[in-house]
Amino acid sequence: xxxxxxxxxxxYHKNKPILKDISLSLNSNQIIGLMxxxxxxxxxxxxxxxxxxxxxxxxxxxxxxxxxxxxxxPVQLIFQHPEKTMNPKWKMEKVLRExxxxxxxxxxxxxxxxxxxTRWPSELSGGELQRFSILRALNPETKFIIADEIxxxxxxxxxxxxxxxxxxxxxxxxxxxxxxxxxxxLLDVICDDILYFNExxxx
Numbered sequence: 753x754x755x756x757x758x759x760x761x762x763x764y765h766k767n768k769p770i771l772k773d774i775s776l777s778l779n780s781n782q783i784i785g786l787m788x789x790x791x792x793x794x795x796x797x798x799x800x801x802x803x804x805x806x807x808x809x810x811x812x813x814x815x816x817x818x819x820x821x822x823x824x825x826p827v828q829l830i831f832q833h834p835e836k837t838m839n840p841k842w843k844m845e846k847v848l849r850e851x852x853x854x855x856x857x858x859x860x861x862x863x864x865x866x867x868x869x870t871r872w873p874s875e876l877s878g879g880e881l882q883r884f885s886i887l888r889a890l891n892p893e894t895k896f897i898i899a900d901e902i903x904x905x906x907x908x909x910x911x912x913x914x915x916x917x918x919x920x921x922x923x924x925x926x927x928x929x930x931x932x933x934x935x936x937x938l939l940d941v942i943c944d945d946i947l948y949f950n951e952x953x954x955x
Contacts, residue, residue, distance in 0.1 A: 753780040753815055755896045755928060756941055761809035769809070773954040776947060780895060780928040783919065785939035788949025794932050795832075795922065797949075798900045801930070802829035819909060826852075828889035832901040834881035836871045844884060845869040851888040861917045862887055865869050879910045886918055889928075900932045913944055920949060925955075 756777040763769040770793040779782050788794045793857050799805040801812050803821045812819060821826060831837050840848050848854070848869070859866075861884045868876060876884075882883075882902060889897055899918070903911040919942060922929055933939055 753810075753895055753926070754778070754782075755801070755814055755927070755930075756816075757797070758810055759810050760797065760800055760808055760812070762796060762805065764796075768907065769955065771953060774952050776930075778896060778928045778930050780926045781923075781930040781945045782945070783922075783931060785931045785933065785935060785946035786936060786941035786949060787939055787946055790934060791807065792949050793953060794949050795900055797934060798829055798898045798930075802827045802898055804829065805837070824893045825890055826893060826895040827898065828891070828894045828896070829898045829900060830882075830885050830889050830902045833868060834885040835873055835922075837885060838881065840873050841870070842873075844871055844873065844876065847873065848884055848888060852891045854887050854890065858887065858890070858921070858931055861921070862915075863913060872890075877878060878905045879907070882906065886914065888921040894927055896928045897929070898930045898932065899932075903938070904933070904935070911938070948951060 754777055758775050759771055760771050760774040762771040764926060774797060786794060796805065800808050803819065803825055814826065864883050868880060873881060901913055904912065931939060931943055
């Protein structure tokens with residue numbers, strides 16, 4: 753299975769594109785790194801590929817076909833700041849169930865404790881919330897994960913735990929990962945190949 757972005761161009765302001773003629777592809781057995789400076793447009797590209805931004809030119813396809821975004825989206829974006837993606841009026845069990853009910857084994861793999869489920873998002877740390885974000889994204893219908901600086905805010909030990917668990921699950925379930933970061937050391941360790949944003953963005 754192949755996720756492909758072709759000739760993606762997008763502007764927040766007329767005549768000032770932030771993305772221009774970007775093309776990249778990712779197979780479901782790959783971990784591809786995307787490296788670039790903060791503010792360069794990487795997160796905008798992530799939102800285009802995951803269907804959060806729809807007014808762009810170019811196309812995003814899976815195996816050459818348009819992606820059906822009406823039901824559960826097979827391209828899941830995990831954001832850098834998980835607290836911004838969760839309803840503060842929902843307890844964490846409802847936040848998780850909005851996507852699916854993961855098996856206990858998978859919750860254990862990501863270090864998600866049962867007593868967190870009865871708490872509000874504001875009662876958990878960034879690292880704890882990020883574990884929920886990742887689990888939500890690993891719905892059985894997910895085919896590709898776009899991980900946008902998902903471990904930047906975490907301590908080194910938690911970074912390793914989360915990436916190891918995510919990679920193990922994705923490899924076992926044939927889920928491709930686009931790992932977006934400005935941490936070259938991290939990308940060197942986890943990725944099959946690294947793309948440099950300034951080389952594929954033709955501004």
